[in-house]
Amino acid sequence: MKFTRLPYDLVDWQRLDAFEDRTFSQRKAWLDFICETQSGEPVVAQLTDGNETLGFFSGVRIKRMGFSIMGSPFPGWTTPYMGFNLAPGVSRTSAVSALIPFVFRDLKCHHLEIADPFLDREDMVELGFHVRTGQTFRSDLTLPEDELFNRMDSACRRCIRKAAKSGVTVEEADAEGFPAEYYQQLLDVFAKQDLKPTYRQERVEALIKHYHGTGNLLLLRARNADGQSIATGIYPGFNKISFFWGNASFREHQHVRPNETLHWHAMQHWKKRGIESHYWGNGGEYKRKYGGDQVPFMEFRLSRGAATAVARDTAKALYFYGRNVRKHVLALTRSLLAT
Structure with missing residues (x-):
């Protein structure tokens, strides 16, 4: 199995929207919404085994603090699930295994984040992913x-x-x-x-x-x-x-x-x-x-190196708390200048 990136303007959206596991946040209009609000680059990739098409992956690539991040989705995007659309019988674990070299080698990303309601926690951990589990x-x-x-x-x-x-x-x-x-x-x-x-x-x-x-x-x-x-x-x-x-x-x-x-x-x-x-x-x-x-609501993440993981957490924190952080930094600066 391998993933191949598709030219965005040539994607057959009607074909993708016909998948049984398709969600609203994988559609073109939602990807365009994310790209506008996050200054991102849409990525749609086709999963094949020989000449047979097994499914597709949808995500958005962003740059934060010099690191390239593949989000499908990423925290702060007000987007729940993305991930895969696969033909019946195709293993999601096998699809993830094929996604890893595509994201890190072919797209040269430093970090991958994915939330797909059909992924198995134990399988993802075995593949090296860290898991954040919440509740919905x-x-x-x-x-x-x-x-x-x-x-x-x-x-x-x-x-x-x-x-x-x-x-x-x-x-x-x-x-x-x-x-x-x-x-x-x-x-x-x-x-x-x-x-x-x-x-x-x-x-x-x-x-x-x-x-x-x-x-x-x-x-x-x-x-x-x-x-x-x-x-x-x-x-x-x-x-x-x-x-x-x-x-x-x-x-x-x-x-x-x-x-x-x-x-x-x-x-x-x-x-x-x-x-x-x-x-x-x-x-x-x-x-x-x-x-x-x-x-449970599970988010899976995989990074190339500890520095990338730290950068990822910093990017998330700055999104949610950036304005408060800046406010406290300014207050601290003023107090130091006053002494």
């Missing part, structure tokens, strides 16, 4: 709607009923003006803890610009009884999987429970579209109340 929740949208609703805890169900009694309505929103509306509410959410969002409004604008046109990005708005927008949500989906990407609301209106209603509407929407599983993203104990099954 997954709602089974194949269940009857009544059962899906009843799997939520009683308090969550009461919240949804309260929203309806309070006159809260949910509508699908147009792309025009939505990023600013969503981000204004997101700032209010983070302000509650004296924090700022980990991404800027431009990230939301890029996501909608690239992916909304596919018809697989659900933008929701909740209005109160007076017609005011009080909460918004973003939910991509494709093939068998939908995903909770982001949600925001004004704190002064949270007592009428618009957030629970948004999430329930999103689950109903994707269920009607034939989606089988709704993923809730990393962390967040509050997500348990929606009745999903708790499942």
